[in-house]
Amino acid sequence: MSEHEQYAEDLALYALDALAEADRVKLEQHLASCSACRLELEQLRGDTALLALSAAGPRPPQRARQRLLDAVTREPRLAAVAQGELRRGWWGWLGWAGTAAVIVFALSLWRENSSLKEMLASASAHSAESARQLDELRKIAAPIIEPEAQRVTLVAAKTPAQPQGKAFYLKSRNSLVFLASNMPVLPAQKAYELWLIPTSGNPIPAGVFKPDARGSAVVVNPPLPAGVEAKAFAITVENEAGSAAPTTPVLMVGAGE
Amino acid sequence: MADLYDRYSSVVYAVALRVLGDTGAAEDVLQEVFLQLWRNPGAFDAARGSLGSWLAVITRNRAIDSLRKRRPETDIEDVVLSVAPDLAGEAERARAAEKVRGVLGSMAPNQRSALEMAYWEGMSHSEIADKTGEPLGTVKTRIRSGLIALRKAFQS
DSSP states (O other): OOHHHHHHHHHHHHHTTOSOHHHHHHHHHHHHHOHHHHHHHHHHHHHHHHHHTTOOOOOOOHHHHHHHHHHHHHOOOOHHHHHHHHHHHHHHHHHHHHHHHHHHHHHHHHHSHHHHHHHHHHHHHHHHHHHHHHHHHHHHHHHHHOTTSOOOOOOSTTOOOOOEEEEEEEGGGTEEEEEEESOOOOOTTEEEEEEEEESSSSOEEEEEEOOOTTSOEEEEOOOOOTTOOEEEEEEEEEETTOOSSOOSOOSEEEEOO | OHHHHHHHHHHHHHHHHHHHOOHHHHHHHHHHHHHHHHHOGGGSOGGGSOHHHHHHHHHHHHHHHHHTTOOOOSOGGGOOOOOSSOOOSHHHHHHHHHHHHHHHHHSOHHHHHHHHHHHHSOOOHHHHHHHHTOOHHHHHHHHHHHHHHHHHHHHO
8 A cells, every 4th residue: 555545545534624633643744745645635625615515505694794894894904915905006096197107208209309219218228128137036036935836845865854944134135035844833823933133132023924734934025124134043933913022932043154 | 805705605604504503603604704715815825726615615614613612723724625616606506516416415325424424513533433333444435435426526
């Protein structure tokens, strides 16, 4: 019996949350390193969705709809979404501003046709170069920050996978990218918090993260004070809302190279 | 959110009510599931399947947690599923539901009840084995092959 066959029945129970605790822990360890079984788990969860469809019943009462919409107006969404909406708002505004700018530009062109044509050609070349550079940077960033990118941690052969974190910090740009792998799953309401340990003073919160099912996580450009020299980075377990100062012992730490 | 609610609340409510058998408790789960989606829309990965299927799975898990009075075991972001049929529209869902009921109807009664006890009552395989007097291994096999039978019906 292959290793996957051995886990096949446990996977079905796991997809239903019906696996006993001891077997669950063992299976989760196997899942962390086996993409074939993760894929099978996704399929089995899809099968359970089909099973859910066999439920039929009355529609929910009208009061449930109102109750939800009332609650939604009181509830903030995750910051990332709020920023997304803000971005769209700005783009909307920029659209109008852009239209106005084009009209003004066209009028100027009419008056100073030849000199502005040169400017336009230069601006256009500059813009093409900027777009090329941006595209190049996106290509570099994508495998690091895109959730669907494959992340492989290489260790010495026959060594069990260990939790690992790598922080890339550029003080002059106030920019931090942090990648973690093989991180153990945390209980609900708990998350990992990354800390920048400055050369002097208290640890500075540098992002809260929860690893995905494979134990991977990425933190990109958390809000940080400008120009802080980092002596080290560290990780603790905190409540998922994050903490202003570490409240539990340091789990992982690494000093600058 | 109102649009999403209008499109998917009937699925979510039907699943919650089937598990909990109580309209008040089912409304609470309905509220919780949609609020979680509102708070964290990024938890659903559109590339991996339809929102309707994902909501059905999340709802069933939350309803079972509520039935068993236990804390939620899995984070909604960790629930990744892959489902073949497109279940976005009400008509597709109705057709799929009919097919699922057909597959369940054609299963051996022992297999169907093992699958339903695990799914709708949140019973572990050892609880099912105790209740039915069948060996643990048999229960495990029945549950898995029941799920695979559903998948095959939609692949053919």
